[in-house]
Amino acid sequence: MTSRTTAVPKNRHGAPAEIVPRGGGSPSTVSAPRAPIMARRTKMWILNGVSLVAGIGIWWLMALGGFQFPTPPEVVVAAIELWREGILQRDILASLARVLTGFLVGSAVAIPVGFLMGWYTVARGLFEPWIQFFRTIPPLALLPLVLVLLGIGELPKVFVIFLAAFLACVISTYQGVVSVDKTLINAATVLGAKDGTIFARVVVPASTPFILVGMRVGLGSAWATLVAAELLAAQAGLGYRMQQAQLYYDLSTIFVGIIAIGILGLAMDRLLLLAESKLTGWQERR
Template sequence: MWWILSIIPQFMKILPGPPAVITAFIKGIQGTLFTDIGVSLMRVAIGFVLAFIIAVPVGFLMGWYRWAQGIFEPWIQFFRTIPPIALIPMVVIVLGIGESAKIFVIWAAAFLTIVISVYQGVKNVDITLLKAAKVLGANDWDLFFDVVIPASFPYILVGVRIGLASAWSTLVAAELIASQHGLGSMIEQAGLYYQVSIIILGILLIGVIGFLMDRGVLWMERRLTGWQEKVS
């Protein structure tokens, strides 16, 4: 369909065909394309890892202690309604235009997704499991590590999957902050010079890399939660 649309006169000037995008890819390989991909991956990785490290304990606290839920949940729910791109002007004022600002925007998108998933996982632990563990003499420490964490582990992996997608999808917005390299920056600069083939190339690369990341997390989820009963 893409190829057919690219040869229709009405679309020829605004939609380059696959050969033009392949040519742009080859030229990019000879230029800074791998650098742009590497920089984007680095930003997403740092933002996502920081989000995961902070979101998991916060999510467990919210799900396990009512006081933590009262403190954190209203703020998290409030900021979840704000698109990360809306934070960019304030982030620039506070953090400047360096790497920390870009990583913070990615972190915010991933954190808000992961923490809710972990929180829901803890809240949805079967109360029967908790009661059975108490009958067998488990204390609060045993309940948390031997019941709550294993039972909520599938939710954690779902949060990882969605959080990684959120981090990757926020990449372009983050790289609008005075970036010299990165796929988002590449798309933005190509838009300024009306280089549509490079814009499409950047979109395709973001989609393909994001898809591969998602497949990797899905594979890990299947390997680590094989014990979980699934509806056939």
């Protein structure tokens, strides 16, 4: 005599699925997929807070232990003074304008070029040697030449930022296109999809994660290039302010510039992460 067991339905996560009794009533097993997500986010925020406090504590100990660092209160006082005088706002706006202009234009040019290189063999043959050639040259190495050709205005600074963002994003976009699963393309072809439909409905969504990663890398390169570009022939900006503070050995102002760049870069990176979560919600994640 065999005993009969009843299989318990499970959801896609392997957990017991929600079971609603006949005739209504509350479910016997309530699945709350958002609860684990909220718990992970809360844990991450706690870890971020602990890391921040620990970092400031280590900085404070180093400042009191013989390193020529200003203490956190001294940096806060310097930031308040610069803010009251309007200097910090002016520098932040000048640096943000240069970074956003170069980064957005560089990404806007890199994405279609990367798609062309990945989708068309002719475009790949024409563009790839030049992109690989300039990718091995740091954008800052071209800054003296750019200053001679374009002058000492805003254009050379924006151009080197554009170049840094473009080179990071175009390679990632190209890699995303060539990494698309051929099974998906073949399946769409069998179903009668044309090249334009396959590109728009298969290639572009599958390449989006690569594009956003490239944009994040390009954003970091843009900020790193900005600071060096502002050291030459700038009248405002966080990099310019740090250079001026160096002449007077004003370490507190230098730290204000470093922290401001870090906060701005982190905020922009988090915005890209938010866009990634919205645009690539179909991906399976750990």
